[in-house]
Amino acid sequence: MIIFANGELVPAEKAKVSAIDHGFLYGIGLFETMRVYNNRIFLWSEHYKRLMAGLDALRISATWTEQELLDSINRTLVANRLTDAYVRLSITGGQEGVGLVGVEYANPSLFVYVKPVAPVAEPPKGKQLVSVSIPRQTAEGAFRFKSHNYLNNALAKLEVGPDPKVEGLFLTQDGYVCEGIVSNVFWVRNGKLYTPSVATGLLNGITRQHVLTLAEELNLPWEEGLFLLSSLTAAEEAFLTNSVQEIIPVNQVDGVPLAQDYGPITKALRLAYRRSVALYK
Structure with missing residues (x-):
């Protein structure tokens, strides 16, 4: 798997999260799990709006535009040669050191993971x-x-x-x-x-x-x-x-x-x- 990690596409085994990232230390982070059908992220706008509302509530600065996040996902899909896929987009509080902060997270981290999905079963298995x-x-x-x-x-x-x-x-x-x-x-x-x-x-x-x-x-x-x-x-x-x-x-x-x-x-x-x-x- 090729992962998008803070602007770079890297093999999963080489992708790194800082030991002082608050997503790692305290679970300060949000993610969206999405399904891609034929290069289309289904209900992308809805996922994006929920993500932004959560980031606002956690005071994590949204330093990426909607299009930039979408481009990050699409770049990851292309790198993994996938047109139908599972996508997980994660944004964490970033490298803030040990100890909770009382201000906005101004330097968040961004990660995108993708993997293939099985075709939709018909009829579905219960x-x-x-x-x-x-x-x-x-x-x-x-x-x-x-x-x-x-x-x-x-x-x-x-x-x-x-x-x-x-x-x-x-x-x-x-x-x-x-x-x-x-x-x-x-x-x-x-x-x-x-x-x-x-x-x-x-x-x-x-x-x-x-x-x-x-x-x-x-x-x-x-x-x-x-x-x-x-x-x-x-x-x-x-x-x-x-x-x-x-x-x-x-x-x-x-x-x-x-x-x-x-x-x-x-x-x-x-x-x-x-x-x-x-x-x-």
């Missing part, structure tokens, strides 16, 4: 959703950032193990359904779509937001709120979303099979999603 014992920790700021502070997720992944067919499910301290380890959660009961509220402390995924927009376009009734696990286990169908895997059906929750492995609303939204990818410019 996943098992398993509740983890560790609760979803509350957001450290006013809302959850897509930040380098990933210990909660890492502990949950250690608990569920490496099986790609299994996704861990976070509940809040109060027992409400929150989100998957690397996904947002949706389910259907009596023809209505449900998803946890951002009040649970979930990451408001770009794909999550796009799916809700698609639901509006399809005139599907939906509700976000605080829901106990029993609401999810009683669902007729359920699915997960993230930017790389798109819409993934769920076939069981905590060992209980759902009524439908790949239900009609999941199919309708997945078809609409695939259509939006095809039409995206």
Whole structure:
């Protein structure tokens, strides 16, 4: 893999992060995970806006324009000879030494990682959703950032193990359904779509937001709120979303099979999603 590291394209084994970078020392950094289809970064503007909002909140100076960030991604894709890919763009606080700072991070670091992705499976393979014992920790700021502070997720992944067919499910301290380890959660009961509220402390995924927009376009009734696990286990169908895997059906929750492995609303939204990818410019 060739990595874009602070303006240079270098082999992964030669890419370096400073030992005094606050992304390394304190987790001061944000990242966006994106999917590239035929040289197009899907929902780039939405990812960029979320990134900028997070940088502003963390007082990390955005020293790159939107076009410069886009050029950095495209240069990395070309260097790796990829036209369909997973992209991770990371911006850290930069080299600020040992000790927290009380001022703006004026010299952030930028890294871009890319790797190939498998073609979208048709029909998609369902996943098992398993509740983890560790609760979803509350957001450290006013809302959850897509930040380098990933210990909660890492502990949950250690608990569920490496099986790609299994996704861990976070509940809040109060027992409400929150989100998957690397996904947002949706389910259907009596023809209505449900998803946890951002009040649970979930990451408001770009794909999550796009799916809700698609639901509006399809005139599907939906509700976000605080829901106990029993609401999810009683669902007729359920699915997960993230930017790389798109819409993934769920076939069981905590060992209980759902009524439908790949239900009609999941199919309708997945078809609409695939259509939006095809039409995206």
